[in-house]
Amino acid sequence: MYAEGKMTAEPTRDAGLPAIMLLFTQRTGALDRILSLLRRRGFPIVGMTVERTHQADVGRMTLVVEQAKALEQVSRHLRKLPDVLEVTTVDEDAIRREYALVRIRCRPQERAEVMALLSAYGARAISLTSIYMVVEASGLGMELDALFAELAPYGIEESARTSPMALRRVSERPEGELTATA
Amino acid sequence: MAVATRAITEPRIEPVTLTGGEIMCEALVQEGVRVLFGYPGGAIMPFYDALYNCPELHHVLVRHEQGATHAADGYARATGKVGVCAATSGPGATNMVTGLANAFMDSVPIVAITGQVARPAIGKDSFQETDVIGVTMPITKHNILVRSADEVGAAIHEAFAIARSGRPGPVVVDVPKDVQFERATYQAHVHQLPTLFPGDAEHERLLLHAAAMIDAARKPLIMAGHGVILSGAYDALRRLAERTGVPVITTLLGLSAFPESHPLSLGMPGMHGPASTNHAINEADLILAAGMRFDDRVTGKISEFAPNAQVIHIDIEAAELEKVVPTAVPIHGDAREMLERLVERVCQNDHGDWLARIRSWEQPMPVVRDGLPQPVEILQSIKRATGGKAVLVTDVGQHQMWSARHYGYDLPNSHITSGGSGTMGFALPAAMGVKFGLPEAQVWVVAGDGGFQMNIQELATIADEGLEIKAVVMNNGYLGMVRQWQKFFHGGRYSATPISSPNYILLAQAYGLQGRKVDRADELEEAIDWAARTPGCTIVDVAIEQERNVYPMIPSGLSVASMIEDPDVCRGQDDG
DSSP: OOOGGGGGOOOOTTTTOOEEEEEEEOSTTHHHHHHHHHHHTTOOEEEEEEEEOSSTTEEEEEEEESOTTHHHHHHHHHHTSTTEEEEEEOOTTSEEEEEEEEEEEOOGGGHHHHHHHHHHTTOEEEEEOSSEEEEEEEEOHHHHHHHHHHHGGGOEEEEEEOOOEEEOSSOOOTTOSOOEEO | OOEEOSOEEEEOSOOEEEEHHHHHHHHHHHTTOOEEEEOOOGGGHHHHHHHTTOTTOEEEEOSSHHHHHHHHHHHHHHHSSOEEEEEOSTHHHHTTHHHHHHHHHTTOOEEEEEEEOOGGGTTTTOTTOOOHHHHHGGGSSEEEEOOSHHHHHHHHHHHHHHHHSSSOOOEEEEEEHHHHHSEEEEOOEEEEOOOOOOOHHHHHHHHHHHHHHHHHOSSEEEEEOHHHHHTTOHHHHHHHHHHHTOOEEEOGGGTTSSOTTSTTEEEOOSTTSOHHHHHHHHHOSEEEEESOOOOHHHHSSGGGSSTTOEEEEEESOGGGTTSSSOOSEEEESOHHHHHHHHHTTSOOOOOHHHHHHHHHTOOOOOOOOSSSOOHHHHHHHHHHHTTTOEEEEEOSSHHHHHHHHHSOOOSTTOEEOOOSSOOTTOHHHHHHHHHHHOTTSEEEEEEEHHHHTTTTTHHHHHHHHTOOEEEEEEEOSBOHHHHHHHHHHSTTOOTTOBOOOOOHHHHHHHTTOEEEEEOSHHHHHHHHHHHHHSSSOEEEEEEOOTTOOOSSBOOTTOOGGGOBOOTTSOSOOOOO
16 A cells, blocks of 8 residues: 555654753743744754743753754753753763654554554554544654655645654753742 | 842842832932933933932933933943943833944943833733833843832842843843832842852863963964953053063054053054054964954954964953854953962063064055044043043044054053944944043043934933043945945945035034144144143034055955055065
């Protein structure tokens, strides 16, 4: 049903691109300030996710840049913003994950085949109708690329996919938790 | 509200219940503010109402909000304290935009308080509503929209802390009108931001590396910028230069960081710097840059800037390091502390041969005798009349470059000008702030006939406040610097650069001030002396030659090799 060759689809451009994690004070205008700075200084941002954390007043972003040499200048400028609490580079040790929702055409007789495919990718069907299936998947960029390639022959109707978010495996912050001050 | 920040706050006084407007006043008083420059309007009226009962704060009513920002800017530059200005919402706030951008470019700490329409009216295109946070975001260090009266005090203390911390800059606090009416508990805070410098050991490693490079260099230069003045590193800079024998270049905003009469002083670099200084940069094998940011007016074409030099760069802002030029030793730290520590780590040295080589490239000032007052003579007259004690506030254009080149600043922080932003109309209102900050100083405005007319309305403020400010207009009937570019780069087509002036004597009289006009060289000295000894504000309108150019000039984006030299300077000088 699908060509074997598509299993080795090219990874997306940002699969392993240099990235920055940043924590910011979750208040009005903080996101605005960060985005405005990136635009103003002409930094080549090719991917971005905005995330919540376990602390209500601390927001988080993962920014993907095109070239590693931009990392240092981007980080230094971001640190100038009073709302920015911490900026760190995503090194090889950090975990990166993208998240995707995909609606494909999938007739009942194709379900078993698609389900098997999904389980190979750790993905799952979260909505089923007689015509459609909505797939939820997460993983490295290259894994999602491959999954998309495998789903394509069924007919991808609509998809939403985040740029990666990242998390360190171990704490690098000496003082541990960020403390909220009155 | 608990908010995660990098800051530390400590309570200072017992809590009191006040209106938002009263909290604004009380917080300013707690921050040590004694003067603010502003203009009232609908959305800031509760604050002005509270100001009515606040004798600690002297409010100066400017005639345009741009004047308020420049005055706050001048106050901050002169004193090192945070300058304060206030305006209403909408047009009041947008009139401040130029002044905020100017302060941002030149790292000047000001807090601008703006009224905003009441909370329920925000986002409804209400009367005099402007998204001031959105408008000022790229031209301020930070800005804060205050959401409730209990946030007012913290917002103002945070604004002051951000404005003065690290590399200083402007901060806007936007307060909706109903927040100014609302009552809340206020407790004064000391708001402190942590310094984020690398550790002491890292500094030590970098400084030792830098010291070794300075000791080994054969053709070293120091380039000192505004950061030296902001951090008060005059003494450290001088000791370092004298100990190592390294000549000192001062950028436009670094002028007066190092005495220009000092044998090691080389003056200003870049587009309008003396040829000898630019040749020195071209040949230098080491540049120690302190508190400066390699502006394009300094470097010209980056790939040809200081082609033989390794760079040591000290700056309080990490983002400035390696932003423009490749840097061998980037040092993220305060200029004063780093220079003081560097002095202890360098060897006594002498670079007499190198200095003599630079001096040999110096060209004599051409002497022009056309009967008209010469720009250089105007500056020398001011220096003589004030015993070299004047604080010069200059505007933007040809007179600014002449003042930068030929006044000879010896007194620390005696040169105030609009650098990065190049804001015409800066000098007159900025001088008001300088005078409030330094009431004993002899404050002289030197401006062109274009810039002087851009915020000329502030003569009324100066008259009201009885400020002893001496203004000298170098009047050539042109927007001279633009005309010069038209001459050099646009075939001499003087498009929209001829400009008329009012009769400045009558204008001065209209404001209750006094003026003089100088048309001949032999009248100059007496007129400047008259201005110096006449009480109150005076205006001296000096007619200078209409088409005089500022030389030398390195055209924008080019290098010292493309320098346009004064045709009147005698030719045929040896290049080595």
